[in-house]
Amino acid sequence: MIPLLTADEMRAVERQAIEVWGIPSLLLQEHAALGALALLPSGEPLTVLAGPGNNGGDALALARLARLQGRSVRVFSPLVEPQWQGDGAVQARLWKGLGGEIQTLAEPAEGMRTWRGWVVDGLFGLGTTRPLEGQVVAWVRALNGSGLPVLALDLPSGLDPSAAELPGEAIRATRTACFGALKVCHGLLPARDHCGDIALIPIPLDQTPGAALHLLERPVLPTREWNAHKGSFGHVVIRAGSLGMSGAAVLAALGALRVGVGLVTVLTEPEVRAEIAAQVPEAMVRAWQGSVPQEADVLLVGPGGISQVPDWDGPLVVDASALKEGEGRRWMDRPGTAITPHPGEFARLFRLSRPLLMDERLAQARQVASGRPGVLLLKGAQSVIAGGAREDLWINPTGHPGMATGGSGDLLAGMVAGFRAQGLPMREAVATAAWFHGAAGDRLPGAGLLPTDLAGLLPELLRA
Template structure:
């Protein structure tokens, strides 16, 4: 699986490098692209009474000219609509010359029920709102409910951000080349793409490796080599120990969810760290999860010395305030190699909000030499409390916001949502594509925090652990389907984990 994502700029560089490397020139790549799209149209829409091909003035339009020619040669009734002329001596101009179909101006575009539209207007490189004749074409196609096959990306969708620029086609199928773009996965663009077909047009893996993309589609191919598999001689403490901070007596449920998820994800031991006034409530609900009184930083220090935990979850149901800040800073000061052995802290919910007015305290602690990894899992509101300048910047995509936040915070940032973005301080980022609406339920985020902490406890690197946790969480929710509540998720993870374990053995 090719899980790298290319920005429009990186895709243009991939084209340039592939042409320089040969054997295909630019027009050769364009013909390959058109052949791939034409094959999809013929295979998926054999009963279309007519195919309308809409061509823009750039390379996307050049692909469209190839498609129109091939479909006409295959006996399809093709209508060709053109917006502007390709630049002289360009590959698109060559494609236009070879396509001898009669063409009509896009300004006169009209279609009929039962027909199909091939969108070859702008693709991923569009940087300004769709307007004029193109916007009118979108309105006509939408009103008629015609199926659309988009080349590269539906025109009107930003390949960089997934934003809708003015208006956009809603494709039934999108055919893209070499690698997907961020706009294929980021909302709202993802909903405009329909089924995405990734076509090989001759841009080799070596070209992609030379570009060295830093953005990925999240999935097992990206992190499975680092996924923890218990050794034959493993005992519970070899599999890591996770501590989960509990709230007061009326707010223990979130910690229970995180703790159970950490255990299900493979942590050999899990301890709920409870304030004294919640000990009895927690004890009444915990079985395989251990319990320890933890009211102050001194109690935490004793736990670090006595039990040598590997990871922590702080925030779910904990309460907002100084106590949360004190615990977080203390953990980030538990330097690895000084006997504590703390691999990482997952900061969620109240833990994040506790730093809304003191974010620099958190960021400085996370950036200290030898500090445990910090993983933050904010939803949109929590992200805005900690990074208000990034959150309010409409020029930044969700991907760019997460990257900027990770760099500032010296942390892995899991910017949650239907298109969750996981970003690392070093610039790596992954966009998750297997989310499901069933996960929009109270407590779901507490489970995610526990999964990530459980993987951290087993020694999985922080970025990979966060990516794996997000994917496993979403996959479990997707498979469970309607009726899902947070309590279902830890058990729903089991078949997903089993399949991952089996994959590591192949």
């Protein structure tokens, strides 16, 4: 898991290092500036933009260190007479002590036409929560339109470090030197798109940063014993499929089978039993007779128009038609349960306004799932995973818009059930399925993907 810190979480880690460990804040700034300077090509002239706060102090430290290396460096500020604060005031004195000037431009777009080499963005950092205003906006627009390569210090100016959405105008960086730990804006779209290539710059902190938000990394799957057999890898029972929607049951069965489950039984409506069986000969396909087989390890209900959830005490995955209005709390309070709604189903389940923006989705997922035993997989771009008696949220970074097609969710639901049947805890099963589902899509970029295309790639990904 990769932690994504809010501004407050990052400040707490820095404060711990300064007040408890005793490391001077200026030393943290020097480490940050040295690490960022190493990302810039040698020999090229540098233009450094410095704001009045700590981010400007980082920029001035970088400018001083670059000049001591013999590089051509100029420093500009959007403010005619910047009022440097804290460590930034110290760095301004050191820069001026080397004979450095801090210039400004009345017409930034005109002035930037003569600039060459890289621009270092040190205007605003962790303190940004509101849209940029006044003359600074003209500088941001001019830089974005200049075509110059930009290195952002910690984060591009204009981004809120604690949010996925943009407050307003923001610099589009070529590269970002992230200090100490990734922030929320480095991991979540659309803010992530403004960061360019992200390099994590180590700074001396005396503890591992803790975060309420994490980005999924490639899962590590348990090894299989040499003498394993089909009974070793679980039995998924799928209650799915009705007239006109038999394909959903087929895809759910494929999802479970392709992630390595040992046995799959599909319990479907009698009129579609034969056509499902013909498409998935590896599964046992039976007409629904009102009960779940005792040998089931996991039950998946909902794909293909099935709305009624059978009585069942074991692990349960609830998807699609079984996600009925107002029943979200019921499933989140049930241990061993995962629900897999897309945003529209999520809003219906919990009677919420439909979440459109990433920050809204995070807040709503945290509200309905925090600390509850059930697991929520809120599907979509950067799916959100919550619950499982935990307070933190996990975000899946894999996948792309070309996967937005009918049947993709049915395949994913089968994958969740398949990983749970093989022994993964429910929250880990959900996360693992989401990651591999998106990773399969990343092997086939662009529109026109079929869920069966994704299913075909899963064994190769699992072997890797």
